[in-house]
Amino acid sequence: MPERRCAVTRAEDGTVRIAGPSIGPAFTQTVLEVTGAVLTWPVLGPTGLPAAEIHDVGQAQQWLWAVYGERAAAAVDAVASGTPAAELTLPERPTALAEGAARLALGHWAARWWPTSYLDGIPALEPDLLGLELAALTHECQQLLEGSEELEGRELLEEHQAALAPLIRWRQSAAPPRQLDRVLRLTDDAADNAGLDGEALRRLRSALDQDHRPTATPLDLAELFLQHREFSLAAGALHTASGRVIARGSGSNDWCRYPPGFVDAAENAVSWTAYALGADRRIEVEVVAGIAAPVGGAHLAAEVHVDGGPPNRVPLARRDDVWTGRVDLDIPASTTPSMEVGILLPGFDPGPGADDRAAREAVRALARHRLGVASAPHDSEAAHPEPFLAEIVAAAAMEEDF
Known part of the structure; x- marks a missing residue:
């Protein structure tokens, strides 16, 4: 079996690390x-x-021994007790628990960072479907988790039960995906372990108790699961007819500076135009909205830097499927300004990061690859890791809508 070397070290605060911290x-x-x-x-x-x-x-x-092996568990204990840093040889092939944990972590990543974009043709993942599979995976990985994470699994079950009825219908269809039965049985076990009950869960248990007799009628997965969202893309209505355009461009779309779903994940979702109105100067910003609607009065803002100067905040209001805003700027009439525009949610924003455009494009490429794998016939050799059920449904919707 292939192997790799791995360092076990102890930090000044007593934290023990296996391998180095992730970078990026x-x-x-x-x-x-x-x-x-x-x-x-x-x-x-x-x-x-x-x-x-x-x-x-x-x-x-x-759980250390079940993820890394007994030698690693012993090395961690020794390093924590003051033994110098150790170097281990670990098998490259992860254990079943490590694979389950990696899939659970990837599912949580998809719930937060999946690059949904109408402009880029990357459909959203159906939240109830992804949430229910995360609940099943949480139950599968319970050896790793303590009380708070187990409670999160219960909350996921309670919140996303709306996906159960279509999942049962999918299971009875002509060609359900391989992992569907396992997800439903884990969901049933998790609900039983949490003491949950209700009509949807009783129907699930009844379906699992019956012989699986697939029908010959194919299912329209997009119609079965998805709530279609229309994008009007009404950008452009704020342009000042009497103004003279002096500059225009695209702003940065840093995914870390606002909650998931507020903005279309495309790199060119943010655009701006600077106008001359006599001696005055004005900038108008337009941002293609994402699938999430703001709640509690939350509004995005644009941060505008002129010629490298301090930021100007532009409050944005959502109109249909576009965030828009404008502000007058103090720019000399004789100059053509250099503008940098970014999007943020005040109170959420951790501050501007590095220019991560290449990383964002790599994530978009990953999403497209996973959707391509998800659209493959279910009886073919699946790539690793296996697509989530929500990705299979999103791939079906993409074939119809994009």
């Missing part, structure tokens, strides 16, 4: 909080065994 923007990492530690995998590279930051070695011993 948040949307290029999958992260899973487990008992006594945080596990991290790269989104854009081979998964394999995760990096780990272990803050409670005693608690983590309940």
Whole structure:
């Protein structure tokens, strides 16, 4: 079996690390909080065994051996007790628990960072469908989790039961995906373990107790699951007819600066135009909205830098499927300004990061690849990792809508 070398080190604060910390923007990492530690995998590279930051070695011993092997568990204990850093040889092929944990982390990543974009032709993942599979995976990985994460699995079950009825119909269709029956049985086990009941769960248990007799009638997955969202793309209505255009361009679309779904994930979703109105100067910003609607009075803002100067905030209002806003700027009439425009949600924004355009494009390429795998015939050799049920449905919708 192929093997790789792995360092086990201890930081000054007592944290024990397996391998090095992940490097790159948040949307290029999958992260899973487990008992006594945080596990991290790269989104854009081979998964394999995760990096780990272990803050409670005693608690983590309940799963370390099942993810990394007994030698690694012993090395972590020794390093935590003061032994110098150790180097281990770990098998490249992950254990069943490590594979389940990697898939659970990837599912949480998809719920937060999936690059939904009308402009780029990347459809959204149906939230109830993804949430229910995450609940099933949480139950499958319960050896790794403590009380708070197990409670999260229960909450996922309670929140996303609307997906159960269409999933049962899908299971009875002519060609259900391989993992569907396993997801439904894990869901049933998780609900039973959590003491949940209700009409949807009783129907699930009844369906699982019956012989699986597929029908010959094919299903329209997009119609079965998806709530179609129309994009009017009404950008352009704010242009000032009496103004003279002095500059225009595209702004940056940093996914880390606003909640998921507020903005179309395309790189060119942010555009701006600067006008001259006599001696005055004005900038108008337009942003293609995403699938999520703001709640509680939340509004995006544009951050405008003129010639490298301090930021000007432009409040944005959502109109149909476009965020729009304008502000007057103090720009000398004799100059053509250099403009930088970014989008953020005040109070959420962690601040501007590095220019991660290449990483964002790599994530879009990954999403397209996964959708391509998800659209393949179910009886073909599946690529690893296996697509989520929500990706299979999104791929079917993409064939119809894009």
